[in-house]
């Protein structure tokens with residue numbers, strides 16, 4: 027077996043330098059089990075960041091479902107197959123009525139790209155409205171609509187068909203305070219007017235109901251409800267990107283958009299959907315799917331293959347059988363309350379829902395200057411102490427907590443006490 031240094035050297039030679047590694051001293055993980063990861067020296071880490079492994083690393087029932095289906099058959103959607111229709115039925119059962127047609131894809135990016143393609147076909151327009159600091163994927167079409175990328179290092183800014191609403195952040199954003207929803211909705215209204223003034227039509231508004239790369243940002247009250255209404259009135263379609271936040275993670279609801287009291291026209295899913303296996307989906311209405319069916323056809327070699335569907339279906343069953351949505355509510359609320367009680371000048375805001383929480387660090391209570399270096403250092407100190415978290419947000423000053431859904435109250439205690447001891451020791 028190669029040691030960590032040898033692997034790092036090979037990585038430098040054979041992998042692209044645009045792939046980054048987490049942590050100043052990267053870790054060499056060789057095993058995952060439940061909410062724990064183990065490195066090559068046998069050290070155990072509490073995983074508080076990998077939301078993809080939704081029901082836990084190496085869940086035996088997922089391994090079994092994958093192995094059984096692989097042993098029997100893995101083809102594509104061009105054959106009559108029971109696995110795909112049963113999964114599509116189970117998945118749409120979790121959606122509000124009307125959202126009952128699935129397209130299967132292989133990554134969050136593919137799902138969002140297809141959602142854009144559907145919206146563009148149905149509206150006969152490309153004009154897309156997005157949120158500042160939003161991230162929707164790695165394809166060229168998505169870098170174009172992801173301010174997190176095109177406004178960041180190496181980015182070329184938004185192309186002409188993309189309109190950016192200021193990140194709706196009541197804490198450090200353009201409008202601040204408790205009741206900022208209306209002010210941010212007005213920005214959406216202005217953009218729609220602007221699009222119309224150029225004799226163009228709105229195609230889509232794409233949004234995460236809690237922003238992930240945007241810094242675990244909970245949207246202001248009514249922002250989504252009122253914005254979605256304006257978009258629909260203008261003839262555009264609302265796309266809810268649930269790639270990070272779906273499948274019960276919010277605790278109170280199965281989907282993030284439900285926490286904002288809206289029903290989107292198109293929903294995109296990914297990440298946790300296959301517990302690490304590449305499977306994702308676009309879900310929409312019959313009407314939209316029929317309008318999209320213009321003869322061009324949608325075929326995806328791997329999307330919706332029986333193995334992916336068997337795994338996805340098993341993830342859904344495990345969430346139900348193990349009560350993981352309830353666990354996200356219980357442990358998430360417990361963790362949130364404990365974090366709220368920490369009294370330290372670096373902590374600007376604790377936010378999030380269920381097991382999707384963020385701690386925004388700031389340097390100065392008046393200026394609210396982002397404590398980016400401190401966030402980076404704390405992420406690394408936490409890792410040294412055996413707990414994996416990460417940082418994000420446009421200023422990279424938000425500590426992100428999004429563990430597998432089997433995280434326990436004891437895990438939450440360990441995370442909080444470690445965080446407090448690091449704050450006390452270094453700041």
Ligand SMILES: Cc1ncc(COP(=O)(O)O)c(C=O)c1O
Nearest residue numbers: 133134135161162163238269270
């Ligand atoms: C909100 C959101 N949408 C889409 C994507 C893209 O998903 P993938 O990396 O599976 O292509 C991501 C990835 O981080 C994401 O956070």
